[in-house]
Amino acid sequence: MAEPATVEELEQSIRDAQEKFNEGMGAAGDASPYPMLKELRAQSPVHAGWPEMGMEGNPDDGPQTFTAYSFDAVKAIFTDNITFSTRCYEDVVRPLQGPTILEMQDPEHAVYRKLHEFAFARSSMKRWDSELVGPLVDSTIAKFKGDKKADLVDKVFMPIPVRVIAALLGLPDSDVLWFHRLAIDLLGFRGDMDCAMRASSEMKEYFVGILADRRREPQDDMVSILAASEVNGVKMTDEQIYGFMRNLLPAGAETTSRSTASLAMALLTHPDQLDAVRADRSLLPQAIEEGIRWETPLLNFMREVTCDTEIGGVQIPKGATMMLSLGSANHDETRWDDPERFDIFRERKPHIGFAHGAHVCLGMHLARLETTKIFNALFDELPGLRLDPDAPPPYVTGTMFRSPPRLDVVWD
Template sequence: MVESPTVEELEQSIRDAQDKFNAGMGADGDASPYPLLKELRAQSPVHPGWPEMGLVGNPDVGPQTFTAYSFDAVKAVFTDNITFSTRCYEDIVRPLQGPTILEMQEPEHAVYRKLHEFAFARSSMKRWDGELVGPLVDQTIAKFKADKRADLVDAVFMPIPVRVIAALLGLPEADVLWFHRLAIDMLGFRADMEAAMTASAQMKDYFVDILAEKRRSPQDDMVSILAAAEVDGMKMSDEQIYGFMRNLLPAGAETTSRSTASLAFALLTHPDQLEAVRTDRSLLPQAIEEGIRWETPLLNFMREVTCDTELCGVHIPAGATMMLSLGSANHDESRWRDAEQFDIFRERKPHIGFAHGAHVCLGMHLARLESMKIFNALLDELPGLRLDPDAPAPFITGTMFRSPSRLDVVWD
């Protein structure tokens, strides 16, 4: 008989899987993509190819690729979801996650987005705040508060978002670590497609039983809500709900984990701004938005061009792939003064870290709620929170997903 892995073994397995995923996503030391993005943006808002990934120009035959770098160019592509379609994700995402809203086109997309919105109802936020996110954050910090030192990525920013998503899906607490490991493997398909497909199949098998149970005995969770949701006589199929469940954890937990870790890095390396937030918590919402602008957790999106068009004076043929550099757009100096700097006091203008338009992130309000609860708790419970002077200096890494891999801190 094979013994089940211990909690410690599962946690180490998650760390190993995360390291493998980061390596597959271009995390290699403290190299920053932003100097090159600034140079490309200065040359043109739209480039042929995908220059920062080594694809300069386009072949004479075959599918072409273009990349949008300015804020206005990226926003224009997000705004026009007819010319710039998400259909390209069907070949990439569907084999791993099944049918999801990400690849849907109008008018089907509008109907299914309304169905998905039942799961993210604003009316649920207050309950999630008091009954789920707040207690989970408090319990997590209580585990290590007395230690006076920790790696915040490992202790806080990695575990909390995945546990929030698991609770919202109504998954048993005993399954959370296993679930987290599968989600990382699935999201890391660029590094290991075979492992990703295996994880996807295991997750699907698991969700079959979960959905069946929710249909038999509905609870106050997202799966039960989606199983009952209906718009204009349309309901989500079981396969679509499985797709939602497989998509939610990588999409929701991974990005929130990274955005909170990067904000902590920014505040800890700008002590004057950290002290300002510590003293005046009304500054926290703008600090959260500035953190997402300054270090966008997911730097690139893509679209498929459905007809010949022109973007910022560049002809884009039908069938081309349009890459969107959110990292570049959120550092556009024509929109933000000193855009390369982290500054919570800057003039507030909307960033594009949650995308824009018809496919804007469904979970952005949940992400903001989690960030508020996490940082208020850290500042309340860990007095004098600061970087550990005896640990190596932290750095942000990655070219596709970005965040610090460690954040060693101490407190009084």
């Protein structure tokens, strides 16, 4: 495939596309949604409309929308996959990515979930650790280690998860930047649907060739695994594999990029906790979970209500759209003391940042693996890592996706 630009031009186009995407996702300065979410939770666990997005109440006629804000309400909705269906994603996701597991319901979903799980097998995870993620993290950091200063979002947190996903799909290094740019365009459909559809079409055209190659000559990658997998006589169709490939990078890389960046900012702005984790790496797993709870990378999910029901004391009619505020659920003061505070030493309780129930995130173990490798390498290779005192203070931004847009650091 011919490169449409130089590496430098492609890297800059990715930065520009990411900035455009962030703006379309409600990134405007350092405004935080959490004060409003706290007020909404205090009023009711469930509200009519989508208040934090400016949708107060519901019209007398037309589509009804409700939003769940408390941890218990959000978890209950994720748990009841019959009443609260993911079928709504068929209208939103399928035009862009093709058929994906996201929109499926049981019993079909259970079969295809098992097919997808072959691609994320725990047995593969150990190999990815030593053969893929570790070397990729080390080589990435080695490129700028001697500079003694960097924007970690640009140098580490944005490129590494993308390159991991690209490698798992078996894409050549020469195509990774092009792939990353298309993935951002695809994710930015709310701001520019025409651009997203063009990116989707270009991705599929490319993946047709990749899948055909793997069917002829299987390799050690996810595409080959999915092409050969079978459960109870069921195999994934070509269109479903294209859907998986188009969904994996936006779903896997974007959220991991953001969660790692937010965790880094949290630790760097809490030097006592940073020092504790740096000195005792056994604290890293709980730091990772606290980071995802404190700044959930993707704040909202949605469901379609299949029958009249009640949740959080609110009557919900059949056919309504149910929004789930994961950000609010992960800051619920009835579950965590002082939830606005980042504290890796707080009492450990499961968060809901990876969703819950039948559709819980397939890639959560990979995300944790990547985060662990990245932070161990940062601590080992960049001694005395700290915020750049000459740079503006970092901040988290966004109302749909959240993370720091940059993170300027120095080291010894």
